[in-house]
Amino acid sequence: MNIEALRRDFPILSRTIYNKPLIYLDNTATTETPRQVVDTIQSMYFTHKANVHRGVHTLSQEATDMMETTRRQVAAYIGAPSHEEVIFTRGTTEAINLVAASYGELLREGDEIILTVMEHHSNIVPWQLLRTRRGVVIKVVPLRADRSTLNLDVYRELFTPRTRVVAVTHVSNVLGTINPVAEMIHIAHQHGAVALIDGAQAIAHLPVDVGALDADFYAFSSHKMYGPCGVGILYGKRELLEEMPPYQGGGEMIQSVSFEHTTFAELPFKFEAGTPDFVDIAALNTALAFMSEVGIEEIARHEEELLRYTTERLRAIHGLEIYGTAPNKSAIISFLLRGAHHYDTGMLLDKLGIAVRTGHHCAQPLMHALGIDGTVRASFALYNTFSECDQFVAALERVASMLI
Numbered sequence: 001m002n003i004e005a006l007r008r009d010f011p012i013l014s015r016t017i018y019n020k021p022l023i024y025l026d027n028t029a030t031t032e033t034p035r036q037v038v039d040t041i042q043s044m045y046f047t048h049k050a051n052v053h054r055g056v057h058t059l060s061q062e063a064t065d066m067m068e069t070t071r072r073q074v075a076a077y078i079g080a081p082s083h084e085e086v087i088f089t090r091g092t093t094e095a096i097n098l099v100a101a102s103y104g105e106l107l108r109e110g111d112e113i114i115l116t117v118m119e120h121h122s123n124i125v126p127w128q129l130l131r132t133r134r135g136v137v138i139k140v141v142p143l144r145a146d147r148s149t150l151n152l153d154v155y156r157e158l159f160t161p162r163t164r165v166v167a168v169t170h171v172s173n174v175l176g177t178i179n180p181v182a183e184m185i186h187i188a189h190q191h192g193a194v195a196l197i198d199g200a201q202a203i204a205h206l207p208v209d210v211g212a213l214d215a216d217f218y219a220f221s222s223h224k225m226y227g228p229c230g231v232g233i234l235y236g237k238r239e240l241l242e243e244m245p246p247y248q249g250g251g252e253m254i255q256s257v258s259f260e261h262t263t264f265a266e267l268p269f270k271f272e273a274g275t276p277d278f279v280d281i282a283a284l285n286t287a288l289a290f291m292s293e294v295g296i297e298e299i300a301r302h303e304e305e306l307l308r309y310t311t312e313r314l315r316a317i318h319g320l321e322i323y324g325t326a327p328n329k330s331a332i333i334s335f336l337l338r339g340a341h342h343y344d345t346g347m348l349l350d351k352l353g354i355a356v357r358t359g360h361h362c363a364q365p366l367m368h369a370l371g372i373d374g375t376v377r378a379s380f381a382l383y384n385t386f387s388e389c390d391q392f393v394a395a396l397e398r399v400a401s402m403l404i
């Protein structure tokens with residue numbers, strides 16, 4: 001993996017912030033975008049733009065082909081048995097809302113949903129909205145005493161004959177913990193429940209095979225995998241998607257409409273009402289090609305080395321506490337400088353050209369469980385270098401000497 005060559009594809013990485021070279025360590029929030037992806041967006045607008053699926057003219061067919069090619073490539077990338085099980089959404093959030101709203105229609109009052117304490121708000125609030133509408137019960141898997149991994153003994157005990165859904169993140173966006181989702185899905189199935197996996201933090205960092213996992217639903221966002229904003233994926237098993245009612249109504253998702261009776265389109269279109277973001281969907285294919293060229297195993301290996309190297313060096317900083325110490329961990333480091341507010345640490349790092357995220361990271365229940373109100377979070381991607389890690393650690397040593 002030639003990182004210097006790869007970095008040249010990301011013009012933003014040559015920026016300066018306060019006259020310092022940008023060191024971008026906010027990849028959990030969004031990854032940066034390579035030139036090739038933006039070139040595809042430009043070529044869609046300048047050369048191919050026409051609305052998809054309902055035109056006989058050449059432009060419409062070209063745009064449709066590009067969109068549907070992405071669907072096939074996504075299916076192949078995640079090991080989905082069929083491209084018809086790949087639904088385009090606006091992002092992970094909309095994908096989870098789709099399942100909570102639509103599969104939720106099949107649930108009854110008193111049915112139970114198991115979440116975990118480390119979920120992002122987007123895998124909590126849609127289920128709470130469902131609870132308000134249908135009276136379902138939400139149960140929560142806590143952390144073990146290590147404050148980093150899920151307590152699977154409690155998880156097993158939470159199941160009852162009323163358990164219908166398990167919704168769990170593949171990788172925690174705060175702790176970096178890679179959850180044993182294959183095992184959790186297997187347990188869910190033993191109890192007759194379906195499992196939704198929030199793959200927002202896994203898809204660009206680990207090999208993902210929804211078939212091997214036996215996931216019922218798997219959700220992720222393009223903008224977190226070097227792709228454009230505004231596109232997400234919901235993978236769902238065909239038999240479940242077929243059973244579920246449409247999420248939204250409108251054009252594209254119907255077979256025939258009359259005022260008396262409307263019939264719906266086949267999968268995947270039943271869940272794609274209105275004009276899709278076909279420009280960005282086409283560009284997602286370029287992001288997939290970019291990632292495939294580098295290779296997800298290679299990306300995972302590089303990021304793991306960055307994680308180990310940086311964690312080791314951070315441990316030497318007096319007064320720095322790391323949150324998230326699972327042995328099986330993605331390249332996300334949440335930490336606090338003792339006595340310093342996370343916001344101040346983040347602001348001072350920004351002055352040194354380093355972009356990290358501060359706050360609750362849309363995981364307030366997890367913050368509550370950890371007894372804190374936020375952390376500083378540095379997260380890595382394939383273009384980060386060991387030299388950047390050194391500069392980050394040196395900057396943090398300076399900040400620590402100022403704040404503690």
Ligand code: PLP
Binds near residue numbers: 120122
């Ligand atoms: N789930 C996790 C674990 C996340 O980290 C995020 C975003 O940070 C989301 C869901 C929501 O993703 P999006 O805002 O792209 O819908």
